[in-house]
Amino acid sequence: MFLEIKNVKKSFGEGESRQEVLKGIDLEVNKGEICVLLGPSGSGKSTLLNIIGGIDTADEGYISINGEKTADMNEKALTRYRRRHLGYIFQQYNLIPNLNIKENVEVGAYLSDSPLDVDDLLKTLGLYEHRHKLPNQLSGGQQQRTAIGRAIVKNPDILLCDEPTGALDYKTSKDILKLIAEVNEKYGSTVIMVTHNDAIKLMADRVVKLRDGVIRHNTVNEQKTAAADLEW
Amino acid sequence: MRDPIAKRIPREIKSDIGKQLVIFLFFVLIISAASGYFIAGDSLINSYNESFEKYNVEDGNFELFEKADDAAVKDIEKDGGITLYENFYKQEDTKGFESKLRIFGERDEINRVCLLSGDMPSADDEIAIDRLYAKNHDLKKGSRIKLDGKQLTVSGMVAFSDYSTLYENASDLMFDNDKFGVGVMTDDGFENLRDSHLHYVYSWKYDKKPADDAKAKEASEQLVKDISKHAVLTDFIPAYTNQAIRFAGDDMTDDMAGMQAFIYITIVILAFITAITTDNTMIEESGVIGTLRASGYTRGELLRHYLAVPLITLTAAAIVGNVIGYTVMEKYMAMAYLGSYSLTSYEVRFNPDALIKTTIVPFAIMFVINLVTIWNKLRFSPLNFLRRDLSRRKKKKSFRLNTKMPIMTRFRLRIIFQNLPNYITIIAGSFLANFILMFGMIFKPMLLSFQDTISDNMLCSYIYIMKAPAETSSDSAEKGYLTNLETTYEQYKHEQVSIYGIEKDSRYVNIPHDGSGVYLSTAYRDKYDLDEGGSITLKEKFTDKEYTFKISGFYDYPATIAVFMDAETFEETFDEDSRLQIYLSNKELTDIDDKLIASRISETDLTKTSRQLMRSMSSIMNVFMVFGIIMFVIVVYLLAKIIIERNARSISMTKILGYTEREISGLYVHSTTFVAVLSIICTIPLANKILETVFKKIFMDYSGYFAYIVPVSTLIATCIIGIVSYLAVSLLLNAKVRRVDLAEALKNVE
Structure with a gap:
C-alpha cells in the first residue's frame, strides 16, 4: 500500500475544552489515485490532510508512505519527507508575494534533484506569458495555477490539495480540477483533495466522507467523470 | 462613549512587550543621557558665564620683559583706555612628580579665585591649588609639596576664574592639567619664592568694554601698539584669544550643539523604526481596518489609534528619561566636564530648554514621521484593506533579474527589494551606530599612534630656549x-x-x-x-x-x-x-644657569596634547563604543524582526514545501546579513574619511597640529566588533525564523 493511515487520533485543547477532531482514522490509498476527502466544517478533513502533510502531528497512530512512518520522524526528517514526497496546494494559494510567477515555480523546482522544466511547465499551465508578473497582478485562477506549478514542478509522489477551488468561480474551478486530473494522469502523482464540494467526488478514484472525526464512507469510484464534465 | 478600540492599546503593548520594552529602554537611555547632559552643560555654562563678572575676569593680559614703572603703567592705561592690574606669577617645577606649577599672589581685584574646598592660604608656607591638578596628583588639604626648595602645605582646592582650562601657553595645542597647574599663596609667601622665574604679567580691563570679539580684536590691535610705545612686550593675550579662559566655555557650547544633533538623528532613526513597525501592524490588521472603515470609523479615529502606541512609549520614556537625567545622569555628565576643566562652583538649575530638546522636539519628530506613514497607509479605501490590496505599485510588472542567477540568490534579492525601506533604515542606523562605535574605537589608538610618531621623529631629546646667550x-x-x-x-x-x-x-x-x-x-x-x-x-x-x-x-x-x-x-x-x-x-x-633658560622642550611637552586627550576623553570614548554597539544591535534587530514577521506566511509556506531551517534562514536572515555586513564594511572607510575631515576641521581652530593616524588594525577591530554584534543579532533572528509556525500558511487571510 502506498499511503497508509492507521488509527490516527488528534485532539485540540485541554480539560473541559478538549475537542477530539480525529477519532481513529484508518485509510489506505493506492499510488496514482485521486482521493477526495469530503465532509462538513469541523469534520477533521483538513486536520487529517495536515497530518498526512507532516505539518501537524497525530496524538496516536501513524501515517506511512512507502513504508516510511511519519510518527517516527523528528523535525528534520519531517522536512525531508515533505521535500521528497509532497506537493501542497492551498485555497489561499500562498504564493510568495515578492517573487514573480516563474520564480515562485522555481522555488518548488529548487527542492528536487530532477525537477520538471520550469518553462515547459509554465507553458502547460498557460502562465508562460505572465511569468514576469508578481502574484498580485494575476487572477485567482492564475495564482492557483502557479501554486499547482510550484507543487508539481518537483514531481512529488503525493499532491495534497486543501480546498483548491474554494476561492474560485465555477469556470475557473473546473479549469483547476481539470489541471489536477491532467497532472495525476501525466505524472502519476497521488492526489489527496479536501473539499466541501460534493460534485468533485465524481472525478475521484476514492471518496472518503468524514463526519465528527470519523470516516463514515470510504468508497472506490468505478465510474470516474472527467473534470470538464463536472457540474454543480 | 469612550472609543472602544482604545481598549486595545494596553493589550497591544502587552502582546508585543519585548519589542516595546527595547524601544522604550533605548528612548530612556538616549533621553536620560541627553537630558543629564543638557542640564549639566547648561548649569556649568551658566556658572561659567556668570564667573566673568563674579570673579572680575580680565579682558586680556600681557607680559613685559621687565616690570613697568608707575609712569609707564599710567601712560599705557591712558593710551589704551584700560585699567591695569599686576598679575605676576612665578613658575616652578615640582619635586617628587613631574609638573610645573604657576604660583600667584593674592588676587583680590582681578581674576579672583573660587574656593572649592578647604581654606585659602593664611600662612606664608601655605598654598591653595587647582582642584583638577590636585586630583591628578592625589593632593589633598594638608598634603605637602616642595617648590623652589621650600615645603608648602596645601590649604585648599580652588578654581582660577582665568584658568578654567589649564593651558600653560596661549600657543599650546592642548591643555594639560596633569603636567601643569596653578596655585595661589599669600603675598608674603609669593614674595619669599625666588624671582628667577618671575613673569611680569599685567591684566587689563577696558574702561569701556568692546561690544563683541570683532571690536575687541580692533581694540587689542591698537593696544599692542600703545603698550609697545612704553615697554618691551614679550607676550600679549587678549581674553577673546585666551584658551585658558575661553576654551571650556566654547567646548561646552559646541558639545551641546553636537549632542543636540546626535539626539535628533537618533530619534529620527527610532521614529522610522516605529513607523515601519506600525506600518507592518496595519498590513497584518488590514482586514480589521477595512471592516472598521466600512463600518463608519473615520481615518482620523484610526490614525489616532495607530499613533497612540509609539507616542505613549516615547512619552513614558521621556518622563522616566528626564527624571533619571535630572537625578542621576546630570552628575555623571557634569563629572565628564569637571574631569577636564577647572570650573568654579555651580548650581544645578531647571532647564526648560533641555525639556524642549529631549522631549518636545523628539515628540514632534516621532509624531510627524509616524503621522505621515500612517496617514499614507490610511489613504487606501476600505475595500483595499479588506482585500489586503495595499500596494501602490501593483500594476507594474516585477523588475527582471537575470535568470542565470540561482533562484536562491534572486529570492534573497527580492527580499531585499521588497523590504527596501527597512534595509535603508538599517543602513542609515548602522552607519550612525558604526560611526559612533568607530569614534569610540579609534580615539585611543589614534592618540598612541600620534604619540609614537612624535617620539620617533623628535629633532632631539631637548630643545633649550635661552633668554640670553649662554x-x-x-x-x-x-x-x-x-x-x-x-x-x-x-x-x-x-x-x-x-x-x-x-x-x-x-x-x-x-x-x-x-x-x-x-x-x-x-x-x-x-x-x-x-x-x-x-x-x-x-x-x-x-x-x-x-x-x-x-x-x-x-x-x-x-x-x-x-x-x-x-x-x-x-x-x-x-x-x-x-x-x-x-x-x-x-x-x-x-x-647653564637656570635664569638664562626661557624654556626647555622635551618629549613630554610635545606629547602633552595626546596625553591630555587620552586622560579626559578615554572614559567617554568607552561610552561611545558601548552605545554604538547597543544602537547597532537594536536597529538591526528591530527592523530585521519586522521583515521576518512580514514574511511569516511565506516562511511558513517554504517550511511546508520542505525547505530546511538552514535554507530558510539562508533566505530571510542572510539577506539581512548581507545588508548589515556590507553596511559595516562600507561604513568603516566612509566613517574614517568623515572623521578625518571632521578632526582636521576641528583642529584647524587650534594652534599646532594633530595628525589623524588610525592604524589599520583598529579599522579591522571595529569591523570585527560590528560583525560579532551582528552575529548575536542573527542568532536571535534565526530563532525567530525557527519559531514561525507551519500553521501560519494555513490561516485564512481576512
Whole structure:
C-alpha cells in the first residue's frame, strides 16, 4: 500500500475544552489515485490532510508512505519527507508575494534533484506569458495555477490539495480540477483533495466522507467523470 | 462613549512587550543621557558665564620683559583706555612628580579665585591649588609639596576664574592639567619664592568694554601698539584669544550643539523604526481596518489609534528619561566636564530648554514621521484593506533579474527589494551606530599612534630656549636660532610658527644649506595642505612686518608647526633682537644657569596634547563604543524582526514545501546579513574619511597640529566588533525564523 493511515487520533485543547477532531482514522490509498476527502466544517478533513502533510502531528497512530512512518520522524526528517514526497496546494494559494510567477515555480523546482522544466511547465499551465508578473497582478485562477506549478514542478509522489477551488468561480474551478486530473494522469502523482464540494467526488478514484472525526464512507469510484464534465 | 478600540492599546503593548520594552529602554537611555547632559552643560555654562563678572575676569593680559614703572603703567592705561592690574606669577617645577606649577599672589581685584574646598592660604608656607591638578596628583588639604626648595602645605582646592582650562601657553595645542597647574599663596609667601622665574604679567580691563570679539580684536590691535610705545612686550593675550579662559566655555557650547544633533538623528532613526513597525501592524490588521472603515470609523479615529502606541512609549520614556537625567545622569555628565576643566562652583538649575530638546522636539519628530506613514497607509479605501490590496505599485510588472542567477540568490534579492525601506533604515542606523562605535574605537589608538610618531621623529631629546646667550660644555649640545612668527591666513586663526635657524652639518636637523628656501615641518604641510615650490607668508606677532618664504621641501617633524632654514639665511632675515639662541641636545644641559633658560622642550611637552586627550576623553570614548554597539544591535534587530514577521506566511509556506531551517534562514536572515555586513564594511572607510575631515576641521581652530593616524588594525577591530554584534543579532533572528509556525500558511487571510 502506498499511503497508509492507521488509527490516527488528534485532539485540540485541554480539560473541559478538549475537542477530539480525529477519532481513529484508518485509510489506505493506492499510488496514482485521486482521493477526495469530503465532509462538513469541523469534520477533521483538513486536520487529517495536515497530518498526512507532516505539518501537524497525530496524538496516536501513524501515517506511512512507502513504508516510511511519519510518527517516527523528528523535525528534520519531517522536512525531508515533505521535500521528497509532497506537493501542497492551498485555497489561499500562498504564493510568495515578492517573487514573480516563474520564480515562485522555481522555488518548488529548487527542492528536487530532477525537477520538471520550469518553462515547459509554465507553458502547460498557460502562465508562460505572465511569468514576469508578481502574484498580485494575476487572477485567482492564475495564482492557483502557479501554486499547482510550484507543487508539481518537483514531481512529488503525493499532491495534497486543501480546498483548491474554494476561492474560485465555477469556470475557473473546473479549469483547476481539470489541471489536477491532467497532472495525476501525466505524472502519476497521488492526489489527496479536501473539499466541501460534493460534485468533485465524481472525478475521484476514492471518496472518503468524514463526519465528527470519523470516516463514515470510504468508497472506490468505478465510474470516474472527467473534470470538464463536472457540474454543480 | 469612550472609543472602544482604545481598549486595545494596553493589550497591544502587552502582546508585543519585548519589542516595546527595547524601544522604550533605548528612548530612556538616549533621553536620560541627553537630558543629564543638557542640564549639566547648561548649569556649568551658566556658572561659567556668570564667573566673568563674579570673579572680575580680565579682558586680556600681557607680559613685559621687565616690570613697568608707575609712569609707564599710567601712560599705557591712558593710551589704551584700560585699567591695569599686576598679575605676576612665578613658575616652578615640582619635586617628587613631574609638573610645573604657576604660583600667584593674592588676587583680590582681578581674576579672583573660587574656593572649592578647604581654606585659602593664611600662612606664608601655605598654598591653595587647582582642584583638577590636585586630583591628578592625589593632593589633598594638608598634603605637602616642595617648590623652589621650600615645603608648602596645601590649604585648599580652588578654581582660577582665568584658568578654567589649564593651558600653560596661549600657543599650546592642548591643555594639560596633569603636567601643569596653578596655585595661589599669600603675598608674603609669593614674595619669599625666588624671582628667577618671575613673569611680569599685567591684566587689563577696558574702561569701556568692546561690544563683541570683532571690536575687541580692533581694540587689542591698537593696544599692542600703545603698550609697545612704553615697554618691551614679550607676550600679549587678549581674553577673546585666551584658551585658558575661553576654551571650556566654547567646548561646552559646541558639545551641546553636537549632542543636540546626535539626539535628533537618533530619534529620527527610532521614529522610522516605529513607523515601519506600525506600518507592518496595519498590513497584518488590514482586514480589521477595512471592516472598521466600512463600518463608519473615520481615518482620523484610526490614525489616532495607530499613533497612540509609539507616542505613549516615547512619552513614558521621556518622563522616566528626564527624571533619571535630572537625578542621576546630570552628575555623571557634569563629572565628564569637571574631569577636564577647572570650573568654579555651580548650581544645578531647571532647564526648560533641555525639556524642549529631549522631549518636545523628539515628540514632534516621532509624531510627524509616524503621522505621515500612517496617514499614507490610511489613504487606501476600505475595500483595499479588506482585500489586503495595499500596494501602490501593483500594476507594474516585477523588475527582471537575470535568470542565470540561482533562484536562491534572486529570492534573497527580492527580499531585499521588497523590504527596501527597512534595509535603508538599517543602513542609515548602522552607519550612525558604526560611526559612533568607530569614534569610540579609534580615539585611543589614534592618540598612541600620534604619540609614537612624535617620539620617533623628535629633532632631539631637548630643545633649550635661552633668554640670553649662554655657553655649555656638553658635547651633545648644538647651537641654533629660534624666532616665532604668526601665520597670516585670512580664513584661519593666526597661529604661532617656530622658525629654526640650523647650523651647517647639524647632527639633529639635516637640511641643505644652499639658501634656496625653507623647509616646513610635515605638521605644517599637512595642516595647511602646502606643496613644495609654493610659498608661505608669516608676520611678526606684535607688528605688521611680513616675511615670505619659498618652500624648498618638508622635514619629517609632526610635532609642531615649524619652519627650518639654514643659520646664515636666518641671520640675514631676522635682526638680532628677534633672534633667540637655542640648544638642540640629546642630553640634559646641567651647566647653564637656570635664569638664562626661557624654556626647555622635551618629549613630554610635545606629547602633552595626546596625553591630555587620552586622560579626559578615554572614559567617554568607552561610552561611545558601548552605545554604538547597543544602537547597532537594536536597529538591526528591530527592523530585521519586522521583515521576518512580514514574511511569516511565506516562511511558513517554504517550511511546508520542505525547505530546511538552514535554507530558510539562508533566505530571510542572510539577506539581512548581507545588508548589515556590507553596511559595516562600507561604513568603516566612509566613517574614517568623515572623521578625518571632521578632526582636521576641528583642529584647524587650534594652534599646532594633530595628525589623524588610525592604524589599520583598529579599522579591522571595529569591523570585527560590528560583525560579532551582528552575529548575536542573527542568532536571535534565526530563532525567530525557527519559531514561525507551519500553521501560519494555513490561516485564512481576512
